[in-house]
Amino acid sequence: MSDELYDLRKVIDELKELPGQFHETDIPVDPNAELSGVYRYIGAGGTVERPTTEGPAMMFNNVKGFPDTRVLIGTMASRKRVGKILHHDYKTLGRLLKDSVENPIKPVKVSHQEAPAQEVVHLSTDKDFDIRKLIAAPTNTEYDAGPYITMGLVFGSDPDKTMSDVTIHRMVLEDKDTIGMYIMPGGRHIGHFQKQFEKINKPMPITINIGLDPAITIGATFEPPTTPLGYNELWIAGALRNQAVQLVDGVSVNEMGIARSEYIIEAEIMPNQTMQEDINTNTGKAMPEFPGYDGDANPAVNVVKVKAVTHRKNNPIMQTTIGPSEEHVSMAGIPTEASILELVDKAIPGKVVNVYNPPAGGGKLMTIMQIHKDNEADEGLQRQAAILALSAFKELKTVILVDEDVDIFDMNDVIWTLNTRFQGDKDIMVLPGMRNHPLDPSELPEYDPKSIRFRGMSSKTILDGTVPFDMKDHFVRAQFKKVKDWQKYLK
Structure with missing residues (x-):
């Protein structure tokens, strides 16, 4: 061989x-x-x-x-x-x-x-x-x-x-x-x-x-x-x-x-x-x-x-x-990312830049979606992208939506989004009574008798940390000078 x-x-x-x-x-x-x-x-x-x-x-x-x-x-x-x-x-x-x-x-x-x-x-x-x-x-x-x-x-x-x-x-x-x-x-x-x-x-x-x-x-x-x-x-x-x-x-x-x-x-x-x-x-x-x-x-x-x-x-x-x-996370999460991208690219092309299923969800329970908005007509598509992912992949429990300037592979940046571009009373969507992965120990009727009728049911949550399109000028991050040869200072 x-x-x-x-x-x-x-x-x-x-x-x-x-x-x-x-x-x-x-x-x-x-x-x-x-x-x-x-x-x-x-x-x-x-x-x-x-x-x-x-x-x-x-x-x-x-x-x-x-x-x-x-x-x-x-x-x-x-x-x-x-x-x-x-x-x-x-x-x-x-x-x-x-x-x-x-x-x-x-x-x-x-x-x-x-x-x-x-x-x-x-x-x-x-x-x-x-x-x-x-x-x-x-x-x-x-x-x-x-x-x-x-x-x-x-x-x-x-x-x-x-x-x-x-x-x-x-x-x-x-x-x-x-x-x-x-x-x-x-x-x-x-x-x-x-x-x-x-x-x-x-x-x-x-x-x-x-x-x-x-x-x-x-x-x-x-x-x-x-x-x-x-x-x-x-x-x-x-x-x-x-x-x-x-x-x-x-x-x-x-x-x-x-x-x-x-x-x-x-x-x-x-x-x-x-x-x-x-x-x-x-x-x-x-x-x-x-x-x-x-x-x-x-x-x-x-x-x-x-x-x-x-x-x-x-x-x-x-x-x-x-x-x-x-x-x-690598074995289960990366293929799930690929599957979500395949779905959203067909349904709403060009609006989901990238997807990451982080360790916090074991690769299956959580996804972070990086969203691109061209104009006011795109407002709301980010939530439809999240619903698409949740409907196709029943093991997803939480979707976090962020803008293009957020590093989805840096959880500090993601949580920063939820602290500065997010209001709980308007940016949380909860979808009760859905199916999820049976290994989640919170999915028991004793935990929530109202929405969990049988083991393996769950509420799904969408956290929309994207800036409303008409307010994007209010949420520009501090702009530092772009230094091309910054690495020389480490030598």
Whole structure:
């Protein structure tokens, strides 16, 4: 294989050339709570409990119980680092992904001999097979339901093999050949395919692909309506790299895996079978999720039976993430930005300059929209843009609207807007009784019996911090002299 083909190892080599973006350690670390506990301080960011910070991606080379495995965390836990990885300005990544959706490059199939992910094969029929000893899946906290695969890309198809897709799910290792997979109701195409298999009472063959080029992972987190049923998000990764993703047939199931993964787990989702997610711990907790709280253990996750584990020969890399970290913001937030831009560019072209889904919302719950107004006829379009975003993406809860002179990537500038260009009695729009993400712990009937009838309902809020067009001359920021060679004073 050419060294120019993109995979996780090529990305790591590139990060090593960038100061402060990658760190590795040989100090022994326990994958049970300690590894994530360490990275919490070094680079998690996001909605993780403070103290935390934005820091380098980190490779742990000495993982207790897994002498031949490395664990990588935080590859995408910095928007600026994602920009470096994708060779693009971090402020316009949403536009890059939007363009990639519109110009897809479909995957290509390669042979087993061309697939590094299948250099070593472990079958579930082998003596002493135990996925818990093959996959160094960490637990994020001491209260987790078990070791979790948090960055496993599930590849599956419909029963007739006419459509395929990829999605990320939380998956806990339950015993030597069983995984509990939480498939969130609605929207996920893998879930749609799985329901089709249940109707004919057949197991659904899947592969779980771990250790991937971040272009694949970020592209895979798009959802409808941007990528409708029949659109495989691997096409986006092909466009991002201008290079088709390579797929390979499974060795034990009738499904394909990503050939340049570090690991491929081949498995079947069993029809009409569920199990208690925390059956081994009974803590009532699953794992930390993106809003910053522990997710509740689900009483009925899908049962996944493992048929094989394949991986690379030389020190395969187990890639993982912390649920509430900045990494989730990159994976979920940037594709959502792209989806919002795609929608508003069609409906009200030229009025939304840029969009940012900040860490405060975990990449899903909040968006900041930068608005351009040409004349008085544009007044009010900013609120229609916000309503468009809320109607299309049910997981959005809060939209903040700002003018072009506000840096949407600087929360101090955004909050400044809400202190100097905003009046609560006229610039807040509240839309009650709508659907939102079920992981928001405030969305309970006990919290607001009037508007939250069932769990997962929410009020949506629009905060309009844009200046009324006829008053823009009253809100001109202090104008400092433009100094072209200011950097010379730092030498």
